[in-house]
Structure formats: structure tokens, C-alpha cells
Amino acid sequence: MAKLNINGKVVEVDVEEDTPLLWVIREHVGLTGTKYGCGVAQCGACTVHLDGVATRSCALPLSAVTEENRIVTIEGLGAETPHPVQQVWAELDVAQCGYCQVGMIMAASSLLAQNPSPSDDDIRAEITNICRCGTYPRVLAGVKLAAERMTNRG
Amino acid sequence: MTMQQRTNSPSRTGRLSRRGFLAGAGAAAGAFSFGFSFPLPVRAVAQAAVKEVNAWVVIQPDDTVIIRIARAEMGQGSLTGLAQLVAEELECDWDKVRFELVEPGENRRRDRVWRDQSTGGSRAIRGSQEYVRMGGAAARSMLVQAAAQGWGVPAGQCTVAKGVITHQASGRSTTYGAVAEVANGIAPPTGITLKDPKDWTIAGQPAKRLDTLDKLDGSLVYGMDIAMPGMLVAIPKACPVHGGKLKSFDAAAVSGMRGVKHVLRVDDETVAVVADTFWRAKTALDALPIEWDNGPNANVSSETIAEMLREGLSAETEYVGNRAGDAKGALARSSRVIEADYGFPYQNHAPMEVINATVLWTPERCEMWGPTQVAEAALTALATAAGLPVENCEVHVKRIGGSFGRRLTTEYVTMATLIAKQVPGTPVKMMWTREEDMVQGRYHPVTQCRLRGSLDADGNLDALHMRISGQSIMAYMRPSIMTANGDPVTFQGLMPDGAEMAIGYTIPNLLIDHAMRNPHIRPGAWRGVNLNQNAVYLECFIDEMAQAANVDPLVFRRKLMANHPKHLAVLEAAAKGIGWETTKPPEGVHRGLAQVMGFGSYVAAAAEVSVSAGRLKIHRIVAATDPGYVVNPQQVEAQIAGSFVYGLSAMLYGECTVKDGRIEQENFDTYNVMRLDEMPVVEVITVPSGGFWGGVGEPTIAVAAPAVLNAVFAATGKRVRNLPLKNIDLGTS
Numbered sequence: 001m002a003k004l005n006i007n008g009k010v011v012e013v014d015v016e017e018d019t020p021l022l023w024v025i026r027e028h029v030g031l032t033g034t035k036y037g038c039g040v041a042q043c044g045a046c047t048v049h050l051d052g053v054a055t056r057s058c059a060l061p062l063s064a065v066t067e068e069n070r071i072v073t074i075e076g077l078g079a080e081t082p083h084p085v086q087q088v089w090a091e092l093d094v095a096q097c098g099y100c101q102v103g104m105i106m107a108a109s110s111l112l113a114q115n116p117s118p119s120d121d122d123i124r125a126e127i128t129n130i131c132r133c134g135t136y137p138r139v140l141a142g143v144k145l146a147a148e149r150m151t152n153r154g
Numbered sequence: 155m156t157m158q159q160r161t162n163s164p165s166r167t168g169r170l171s172r173r174g175f176l177a178g179a180g181a182a183a184g185a186f187s188f189g190f191s192f193p194l195p196v197r198a199v200a201q202a203a204v205k206e207v208n209a210w211v212v213i214q215p216d217d218t219v220i221i222r223i224a225r226a227e228m229g230q231g232s233l234t235g236l237a238q239l240v241a242e243e244l245e246c247d248w249d250k251v252r253f254e255l256v257e258p259g260e261n262r263r264r265d266r267v268w269r270d271q272s273t274g275g276s277r278a279i280r281g282s283q284e285y286v287r288m289g290g291a292a293a294r295s296m297l298v299q300a301a302a303q304g305w306g307v308p309a310g311q312c313t314v315a316k317g318v319i320t321h322q323a324s325g326r327s328t329t330y331g332a333v334a335e336v337a338n339g340i341a342p343p344t345g346i347t348l349k350d351p352k353d354w355t356i357a358g359q360p361a362k363r364l365d366t367l368d369k370l371d372g373s374l375v376y377g378m379d380i381a382m383p384g385m386l387v388a389i390p391k392a393c394p395v396h397g398g399k400l401k402s403f404d405a406a407a408v409s410g411m412r413g414v415k416h417v418l419r420v421d422d423e424t425v426a427v428v429a430d431t432f433w434r435a436k437t438a439l440d441a442l443p444i445e446w447d448n449g450p451n452a453n454v455s456s457e458t459i460a461e462m463l464r465e466g467l468s469a470e471t472e473y474v475g476n477r478a479g480d481a482k483g484a485l486a487r488s489s490r491v492i493e494a495d496y497g498f499p500y501q502n503h504a505p506m507e508v509i510n511a512t513v514l515w516t517p518e519r520c521e522m523w524g525p526t527q528v529a530e531a532a533l534t535a536l537a538t539a540a541g542l543p544v545e546n547c548e549v550h551v552k553r554i555g556g557s558f559g560r561r562l563t564t565e566y567v568t569m570a571t572l573i574a575k576q577v578p579g580t581p582v583k584m585m586w587t588r589e590e591d592m593v594q595g596r597y598h599p600v601t602q603c604r605l606r607g608s609l610d611a612d613g614n615l616d617a618l619h620m621r622i623s624g625q626s627i628m629a630y631m632r633p634s635i636m637t638a639n640g641d642p643v644t645f646q647g648l649m650p651d652g653a654e655m656a657i658g659y660t661i662p663n664l665l666i667d668h669a670m671r672n673p674h675i676r677p678g679a680w681r682g683v684n685l686n687q688n689a690v691y692l693e694c695f696i697d698e699m700a701q702a703a704n705v706d707p708l709v710f711r712r713k714l715m716a717n718h719p720k721h722l723a724v725l726e727a728a729a730k731g732i733g734w735e736t737t738k739p740p741e742g743v744h745r746g747l748a749q750v751m752g753f754g755s756y757v758a759a760a761a762e763v764s765v766s767a768g769r770l771k772i773h774r775i776v777a778a779t780d781p782g783y784v785v786n787p788q789q790v791e792a793q794i795a796g797s798f799v800y801g802l803s804a805m806l807y808g809e810c811t812v813k814d815g816r817i818e819q820e821n822f823d824t825y826n827v828m829r830l831d832e833m834p835v836v837e838v839i840t841v842p843s844g845g846f847w848g849g850v851g852e853p854t855i856a857v858a859a860p861a862v863l864n865a866v867f868a869a870t871g872k873r874v875r876n877l878p879l880k881n882i883d884l885g886t887s
Contacts, residue, residue: 016412016433023433027387032379033372035555036432037506038588042822045506074372086370093362096792097229098369099376099506099555124831130822132506132556132803133229134796136833 003067007076017063033074044129047103054110074102096133205338210289217331224256224268225278228554231789232278242357243290247316258529259548271529276753276849295343300336360788377524390426395815401445408438451674466623466669467604473640479663484617488608498687500810501598507555508591512583513574525554535564539571558681596678599625603691613703617663646684658721659714682855685752693748693860724758724778725749731776732760746864748857755781755848759861768885772834781848801858803827
């Protein structure tokens with residue numbers, strides 16, 4: 001049995017330790033907001049925060065994570081009130097099909113936690129998630145607007 | 155205009171809450187979790203048992219308006235546009251509008267009251283705008299009639315604003331919610347007159363999507379996310395050489411692995427492992443010894459396919475799509491003939507949500523939950539594979555995590571059903587791995603094109619022969635629409651005339667023909683379909699002819715477009731937007747143009763690029779579109795900007811190659827796509843001229859590549875005639 005700290009709660013799972021964290025979260029913990037897109041850490045649909053850092057969970061085996069690591073998924077990001085990135089995403093109607101957007105939001109919120117005022121080039125370099133619908137222009141605008149909001153608030 | 159205030163109101167954006175987490179927790183407990191707060195859950199609506207006003211409109215006692223949507227929503231936004239069109243005629247309060255997806259079994263039971271549910275060809279709005287508006291108008295009339303009857307006054311004396319019905323003379327008013335049940339019993343009106351689009355107040359406005367919030371907190375349940383008590387997961391693997399067979403597999407080698415429940419033969423070419431979780435099924439499938447009979451195509455490669463198509467470039471047999479004058483004669487007589495061969499490779503749709511379907515089969519009944527672009531065809535496939543009367547089957551449609559044409563076929567519904575049938579009474583979620591999705595796609599077809607053009611003494615294009623050689627989508631996908639000579643859909647964007655796909659040039663001597671050459675790789679309708687390669691071929695070659703004539707590409711095109719004012723208008727708009735004739739591009743930046751008509755709309759693009767040390771940078775795109783009418787400008791803008799991501803991903807990287815009969819690219823590490831760092835600025839100009847309804851989701855994709863490739867030529871002097879660009883060295887010119 002492995003213990004994981006997900007969204008502030010400790011959960012116990014009985015899973016083979018080579019199972020990627022993504023599938024532990026989706027199938028054993030039952031949080032399906034985190035998506036499967038590629039399984040090889042290319043697309044970023046599976047992005048979660050691991051100790052505050054955007055991490056692609058589809059290529060991270062359970063054995064690499066302990067109870068000491070704080071895992072936050074999309075379900076835990078705006079658990080009390082929506083995260084400013086989620087607010088801005090709603091305002092700008094960023095999502096198209098939406099499938100990649102949870103990963104985008106996790107990547108964007110992590111970026112802003114580390115770099116509160118990213119330049120366009122910072123955002124372009126750091127947000128490497130794949131969106132096939134092509135929401136990139138609004139993702140870029142969304143990160144900038146969220147940064148502005150969060151900086152002003154802080 | 156109150157749209158901005160409304161969409162920014164706290165009641166909309168403030169709905170994101172802890173409930174999102176609770177929905178996820180519900181899924182953890184095995185509950186079948188639909189959307190949670192907004193929009194209203196589909197099931198909850200059905201269970202509310204509120205009588206509909208008519209097939210399109212349900213109004214609850216609290217004045218919530220539920221608009222039924224029969225077409226698939228896969229990110230293209232037509233769900234919201236269709237709701238706007240209904241709401242416009244209904245004259246309800248847009249803030250109170252929610253949606254409900256129509257299920258195909260219900261459509262069938264009600265004699266197809268919602269008509270065609272197929273969602274492809276950029277037809278969701280243009281194909282149903284008239285009858286959904288009629289539905290909204292009829293509901294309005296019935297609601298007013300219901301109120302008028304209650305008051306004993308003529309309906310003609312009542313007015314409506316935002317779902318409130320008023321009888322001015324007596325000072326009485328009521329709401330739609332209060333009279334909706336009575337309205338249900340009123341005969342629908344005849345002789346409806348629809349509003350003139352210039353009077354629209356809900357349609358034509360940049361409304362936010364109705365289906366956004368549950369995408370932002372992870373609570374939206376896509377087909378991939380379905381969870382049911384006792385559900386198992388199946389992962390299939392089909393013969394990687396299309397058309398090959400499954401010879402044998404050694405189930406005993408994996409049946410003892412943890413979580414593995416069944417190892418099944420699905421059909422002649424497919425095996426599947428059924429387990430309690432995805433990862434356990436995948437682990438067992440990877441370990442399963444499988445023997446394939448690869449069949450007659452085991453030695454086919456990209457090279458042999460290219461050879462097969464090359465032969466077609468000069469073959470005698472042809473299927474003519476467009477002919478004027480005598481192109482072959484004129485070319486034979488001309489002393490100024492330019493010739494070039496182009497090629498466009500296989501592409502995978504690669505939607506973010508891979509193929510999946512959840513099926514529960516019992517001897518009496520069969521149901522599917524999951525994504526499809528063709529709900530009615532999916533229901534037929536489900537019933538056929540289930541071996542049950544269609545009355546005993548239902549498809550519960552889900553919003554889709556991207557599709558781009560991939561889910562216009564139903565082979566995966568059949569596959570999921572054949573698996574579930576072997577596990578009676580247990581819901582089975584069939585999920586493909588990304589690798590399976592990549593090698594068992596329905597690919598953008600492979601074609602080559604030989605173009606020969608001649609210039610007259612004044613430098614005008616006086617003859618063009620365009621020979622396309624390659625794969626027909628419809629020969630595989632819809633043989634019923636093939637003509638005796640070939641596949642008419644091959645000539646998208648090149649047809650002599652018509653309201654759908656007409657060429658924008660008048661060339662005195664013109665011959666466009668097709669030599670069909672069908673490799674064994676299974677083709678499909680990939681967003682933009684045949685317009686993609688046809689626009690590259692024609693628009694890049696027109697540029698080549700302009701260069702040969704030593705005439706500016708815009709000026710050269712204008713001379714050929716006098717009889718095609720709508721084509722020309724969008725080209726002029728894009729050219730003007732980028733400053734083609736008015737401003738110089740920045741130092742080192744070069745420009746290119748392209749235009750095409752497709753899916754009933756006229757589109758054009760102008761691109762600015764630079765090439766430095768062999769590296770291409772796309773700086774800016776100006777795109778112009780005339781779709782007749784714009785139902786939601788901000789959604790149109792999103793579709794057009796997104797079209798460049800899809801089109802330029804194909805141009806830069808997209809290529810599925812064939813070796814030993816099978817597709818080589820298995821994931822995004824070898825099938826790269828455009829990311830944010832390469833995204834140019836896209837400026838969208840809409841010039842809706844009215845009088846026709848065109849599509850928006852697809853046409854612009856086709857001008858993305860040729861506009862950029864023409865700019866690449868301007869920058870480097872190199873003609874890129876075979877995609878993708880990753881294979882081309884732009885370093886030395």
C-alpha cells in the first residue's frame with residue numbers, strides 16, 4: 001500500500017509501483033480531471049503540481065512519489081475559490097474542446113507561482129502543452145491577464 | 155450592448171466552486187458523474203420531467219431555458235451558436251439559457267424531429283440554421299398564445315422581451331416559465347417568418363460558450379472519464395498493417411497478471427485485453443505474445459506509395475473535375491510552359507482525446523456512452539454489432555475532446571460493442587492508447603499533383619493543367635457517393651462553380667483531373683478534407699506563375715478573379731490587412747498570400763515570415779473570411795486562429811510515413827505539432843456579405859500552408875513543393 005498526499009488529503013492506494021501517477025490519480029483515487037493524452041510526457045494534458053511544480057504525471061511512476069510530496073490536481077487547484085487562471089480562462093473563453101485545458105491551467109498556475117510577471121517569451125517557452133484546437137493565442141492572453149490580476153492583488 | 159456586462163457578471167464566472175472537487179470525489183466512489191453545476195446536467199434535465207414547449211425548447215418553472223442541441227460539440231463551438239439562433243427567435247433571456255444534447259435513439263423514436271445529427275463538413279450551423287430558428291420562433295408563438303389564452307386576449311396584442319410576455323392594454327405580464335406547460339398543448343404555428351439577421355440581438359453577438367465552466371475545473375466527464383460500478387477497461391490492438399489479420403495470441407502468458415480479466419479476439423484483425431484498470435490492461439497487452447498475418451501489404455512503404463502516385467501523374471486514364479477550353483492543346487502550343495510537381499503526405503487527426511467508447515451489452519439491451527460525430531450512424535453500428543433491434547439500443551453522446559473528422563467513422567463503436575458482447579452485463583470502457591490511435595487512424599489522404607501552366611504574350615495565365623494523383627477518401631469511407639468515373643469530393647476548391655467549393659480563377663484553357671491511386675492505408679476526412687492539398691497545389695503554383703510572369707502575386711491573381719468577386723473580396727481584405735500594397739514589412743520579413751473557397755465560405759490569408767540561418771519564423775497572419783453570416787464573432791475568431799494551428803502543424807511537421815506496411819509514427823515525439831512558442835499573431839477579419847450560409851471550422855486551414863509557403867519563397871527563393879517543412883533545408887538559397 002502506498003500513501004499519497006493529494007489535494008491536502010492523504011489517500012492509500014494498493015497499486016503496482018510502476019503505475020504512472022496519472023493512472024493512480026484517475027483510476028484509483030478517482031479524480032478524472034487530469035487527462036491522458038500521450039503517456040510519454042509530450043502533451044501535458046496530465047499536468048499536476050508536485051510540491052508546487054507543474055509535473056507531467058503520465059510518465060512519473062508511483063514509486064517516485066511519497067506521502068511527503070504534495071500533489072495538487074485540477075480538482076484541488078480552485079477548491080476554495082477559483083484560481084485566478086481559471087477565472088481568466090472563463091472570462092476570455094479560452095477553451096475549445098477543453099480536453100487539454102486542465103493541463104494548460106495547471107501549467108499556467110505553476111508558471112505564475114514561480115514567475116509572477118512572465119514576459120511573452122517566458123510564457124511561450126514555459127507553456128509547452130499541446131492543444132490541437134489551437135487555443136494558443138488565448139492561452140497567452142490568459143496567462144498575461146492572470147499575471148496582471150495576481151500581481152495587482154498581491 | 156449588454157453582452158460584456160452579462161458575461162462578466164459574477165453569476166457566470168463565480169460558479170466555479172468546490173463543487174468541482176465534489177464531482178471528482180463522486181467519480182471516485184464510482185458514481186456516474188455528469189457535469190455538476192453549469193450547464194445543467196443532462197440527466198437532471200431529463201429527470202425533471204418538465205414538458206417541452208417543442209423539440210428544441212424546454213422551459214422550466216424558474217424560467218431556465220433549455221435548448222436542445224442535436225449536433226456534436228467537439229470544441230468547434232457550434233453548440234453555443236445553435237443555441238443563439240434558437241434563442242434569437244425565441245426572444246428569451248440569454249442569461250437563462252442552458253443546453254441539452256439530443257440522443258439518437260430519442261431522435262429515431264420521434265421520427266427524426268431533430269433531423270440530421272451528423273457533424274462534419276463545417277455544416278453544424280449552416281446545415282441546420284433554418285430549422286432551429288423555426289423551432290425557436292414556433293416556441294415563442296406557442297408561449298405567447300398560451301399567455302394570451304389565459305388572459306382571454308388576442309395573441310397579436312401581446313409582446314415579448316427577454317422571456318417576459320406583456321399585454322400592454324391590460325397591464326398584465328407573465329414569464330415563459332409560467333406558461334410553458336400550457337404552451338406544450340398548443341398547436342405549432344404555420345407560416346413563420348424568421349427575423350432578418352440585421353435585426354439580431356442574441357445571434358451575431360460575441361456570446362461566451364455555454365459549455366465552458368466544467369472544462370476549467372476538471373468536472374466535465376469526457377468519454378475517457380466515464381466510470382461506472384463494476385466497469386472494466388479494454389485496450390485493443392489491431393494488426394498494424396491495415397487489412398492484415400490476427401493469426402494467434404497466447405492469452406495464458408498474461409491471464410495471471412494482476413487485474414487481467416479477459417484476453418479476447420475482437421474481430422479478424424484485433425485482440426483486446428480486458429482488465430480492471432487501464433494500466434493493468436496496457437501492461438498485459440504489451441506483454442501479450444501476438445502473431446499477425448500482415449497480408450499482401452507487408453512490403454508497402456512511403457517510397458512504393460510515392461512511386462504508385464507518380465505513375466498517376468502522367469497516366470492516360472483520368473477523371474475530369476473542371477474543364478474549360480483546351481488546356482492540353484494550349485500547353486502544347488505554348489513556348490512559356492512552367493511545370494512543377496507537388497505532394498502532400500498522410501496526416502493523423504491526433505485529437506487530444508483518443509478513441510474510446512463505453513458499452514454495456516446484455517442479451518436484451520445495449521448502450522454506449524462516448525464521443526461520436528455521427529450519433530445516428532453510431533447507433534446503427536452499435537445495434538448491428540450488438541445483434542439487437544435498434545429500438546433496444548441507445549447512444550449517450552458526450553462532448554468530445556477534439557475530433558477534427560476522426561469520429562465520422564464508427565469502426566470503434568463496432569469494436570467496443572464486440573468486446574462488451576463477450577462480457578455480458580458488465581460495462582466495458584474501450585480505450586485506445588495514443589500509439590494505437592496513431593497507427594489505426596483514418597488518415598488525411600496522400601496525393602501528388604503535377605501542374606503545367608502557360609503564359610500568353612502579355613504574361614497572363616492562359617492555360618493550366620492540374621493532374622492530381624492519389625487517394626480517394628470516399629472510395630473507402632462512403633463508396634455510395636462515388637460516380638462511375640471517380641470521387642467528386644477530390645475536387646474540393648477546384649469545382650467550376652456552385653455554392654460549396656468553387657475555384658476562384660477564370661483560366662481560358664483549364665483542365666483539372668484526378669488519377670485515383672488508393673494505397674492500403676485507410677483514409678478519412680481530416681479537418682479541411684481535400685481542400686488542404688488542393689489549396690497548396692493551386693495557390694503555390696499560381697505564385698510560381700506570377701513569378702514566371704514577373705508580376706506581383708496579388709496583381710497576377712486579380713486579373714484572373716474578375717468573375718469571382720467574393721473570392722477576390724476576401725483576398726483583398728487579407729492583403730489590405732497585412733499592408734501588401736501600402737506598408738513595407740519589417741527588415742528581413744517577407745509576405746505570402748493565398749485564397750480559396752471551401753465549405754460554402756470564402757477565405758484568404760496573408761502571412762509574414764522570416765528565415766534566418768535556415769530557421770523559419772512565422773510572425774503574423776491576417777486572415778479574412780466571408781461565411782455569409784457570422785453567428786458568434788468571437789467563436790469564429792477562435793476557429794480561425796485555431797485553423798492556423800492545425801494547418802501550420804501539418805505544414806511544419808505533419809507526416810505519417812509507411813514502412814513494412816504500417817504507419818511509423820506512434821506518438822507526439824515523432825508526430826510533432828505546433829506549440830505556443832511557434833504561434834504567430836493571427837488577425838481575423840470577417841466580411842460577411844450575406845445571402846448565403848458558409849462553414850467556418852474548416853476552410854481557413856487550407857490557406858494556412860500556401861500563404862506561409864509563398865512567403866517562404868519570398869524570403870528564400872525556394873519553392874517548397876512537398877510537405878512537411880521539417881524535411882526541407884531552408885538554410886542555403
